[in-house]
Amino acid sequence: MGNLIGLTQLMMGYNHFSGIIPSTFGKFQKMQKLVLSANQLSGHIGEFVGNLSQLFFLDMRTNMLEGHIPSSIGNCRKLQHLGLSQNKFTGTIPLEIFNISSLTNLLKLSQNSLSGSIPKEV
Amino acid sequence: MGINNLEGEVPHKLCHLKDLEQVFVSINNLSGTFPSCFYNISSLIVISDTENQFNGSLPPTMFHTLPNLQQFYIALNQASGSIPPSITNASILSLLEIGANQFTGQVPALEKLRDLFYLGLSQNNLGDNSTNDLIFFKSLTNFSSLQMLNISDNSFGGQLPNSLANLSTQLNQ
Numbered sequence: 001m002g003n004l005i006g007l008t009q010l011m012m013g014y015n016h017f018s019g020i021i022p023s024t025f026g027k028f029q030k031m032q033k034l035v036l037s038a039n040q041l042s043g044h045i046g047e048f049v050g051n052l053s054q055l056f057f058l059d060m061r062t063n064m065l066e067g068h069i070p071s072s073i074g075n076c077r078k079l080q081h082l083g084l085s086q087n088k089f090t091g092t093i094p095l096e097i098f099n100i101s102s103l104t105n106l107l108k109l110s111q112n113s114l115s116g117s118i119p120k121e122v
Numbered sequence: 123m124g125i126n127n128l129e130g131e132v133p134h135k136l137c138h139l140k141d142l143e144q145v146f147v148s149i150n151n152l153s154g155t156f157p158s159c160f161y162n163i164s165s166l167i168v169i170s171d172t173e174n175q176f177n178g179s180l181p182p183t184m185f186h187t188l189p190n191l192q193q194f195y196i197a198l199n200q201a202s203g204s205i206p207p208s209i210t211n212a213s214i215l216s217l218l219e220i221g222a223n224q225f226t227g228q229v230p231a232l233e234k235l236r237d238l239f240y241l242g243l244s245q246n247n248l249g250d251n252s253t254n255d256l257i258f259f260k261s262l263t264n265f266s267s268l269q270m271l272n273i274s275d276n277s278f279g280g281q282l283p284n285s286l287a288n289l290s291t292q293l294n295q
Contacts, residue, residue, distance in 0.1 A: 004265055011244065011272040016251040019281030035274060041282070 006030060013037040013059065020044075021065075026051040033057040037083065041065060050075035059083040061108065069109075071096045080105040085112065092116030124148040124170070134159055144168040148195065152176065156196075162187050170195040172219070179203025185212040193217040197242065205229055205248075213237075221245050221272065229258035239267050244274040251279035259283060 008030050017039040026048025028034070032055060041063040049058070050072025056079060065087040073082070074096025082103060089112040097103070098119060128150040137159035145160060148170045155178035156171050167190050176199040185191065185208035197219045204227040205220070213234045219242035226247045232238065249255035255278040262268065 004262060004268055004271070006239075006266050006269050007271060009270040009272070011274045012278070014275035015249070015273065016277060016279035017282055018279070022282055022284045024284055 004028070008054075009033040011035040013039070015039055017041060021046070021060075023048045025049075028052060029054070031055055032078075035059045036063065037061040039063055044068070045070055045073075047072040049073050052076060053078070055079055056102070057081045060087070062086040064088060066090065068092075069094055069097070069114075073097060074099055076100065077102065079103050082106065083108045085110040087112055089114055093118065095119060098122050123150070126150050128152055130154075132157055136160075137163060139163070141165050143190075144170075146170045147174065148172040150174050154178075158184075164189055166191055168193045168195075171199065172196060173198040175200060177201065180206045182206045183208045185209050185215070188212075189214075191215060192237075195219045196223065197221040199223050201225065203227075210234060216240070216267075218242065228254060231258060231261035233261040233263065236265075237267055238265065240270045241268065242270070242272045243276065244272045246276055248273070248276040249278035251277050253280040256280045256283060 007028055009032060013035045018041065020043035021041055023046045029051060031052050034055060037059045042065065044067035045065060047070045049070055053075060055076045058079060059081065061083040066089065068091040069084060069089055071094035073094065077100060079100050080102050083106060085108040093109060093114055124146040129152060131154035132147060132152055134157045137157060142163050143165055144167060152174040156176045158181050161181055161184040164187060166188055169191065172195045179202055184206050191212065192214055193216065200223065202224040205225060207230050210230045211234060214237055215235050216237045217240040221242045222245040224247060229243065229248055
């Protein structure tokens with residue numbers, strides 16, 4: 001499944017996919033909608049996500065993803081929907097998320113192990 | 123005949139329209155099996171019977187007898203069985219939407235479908251939660267035309283292959 005350079009929408013939710021999200025996903029530079037929710041994906045979301053500058057819809061809810069939410073997600077300036085709930089994310093919520101002005105549709109981070117405070121400016 | 127309240131079965135007599143290029147019976151309340159004689163009308167370019175209550179399976183050889191078919195929409199019915207193996211040779215098919223039916227089994231290899239830009243397989247029971255499910259992924263290599271791939275809500279398993287978006291060979295050339 002290499003060289004799917006033109007993909008703008010990839011929906012793979014509600015299956016049984018396991019393992020990590022390959023960093024090569026960062027090469028989907030035309031991607032607008034990426035849905036991987038409700039699988040058994042593990043490991044970290046790499047900084048690659050910041051390469052997906054056309055993304056308006058990103059949903060990875062209900063997996064077993066862990067580690068920090070990458071701050072590079074702030075590069076996704078068109079993001080309207082960000083669903084990362086029901087995973088095992090730790091650390092603080094990157095401030096960059098709160099600077100995405102288009103993020104008006106959904107921001108769901110519940111049921112993780114996130115820590116720290118939510119900035120006052122939000 | 124799309125978007126009406128038509129009900130009952132589609133009469134086989136309609137297959138006498140020998141030079142038909144497009145069939146639209148979407149969004150009705152039609153039932154029974156979509157007449158298989160339509161799959162022998164070689165002039166057809168578009169078949170759309172989405173949002174009805176058609177059941178039964180698709181003829182395994184249907185894509186052999188539809189050499190001009192570019193768009194095939196049968197989402198939101200009750201079709202079952204396998205995706206016809208003959209799809210492997212449907213080289214001019216650009217859009218396939220079979221979401222929300224009851225299809226089972228593996229997805230055939232699609233490497234000859236060079237014009238495919240939309241592949242909608244969601245809400246079926248395809249795959250069997252094994253690494254075999256990824257064979258069809260690998261058949262999509264070099265599909266720069268593909269824009270929309272929806273395989274949500276099936277039984278696909280295995281690990282996401284690194285090659286999923288591996289553009290390095292292409293970009294270096």
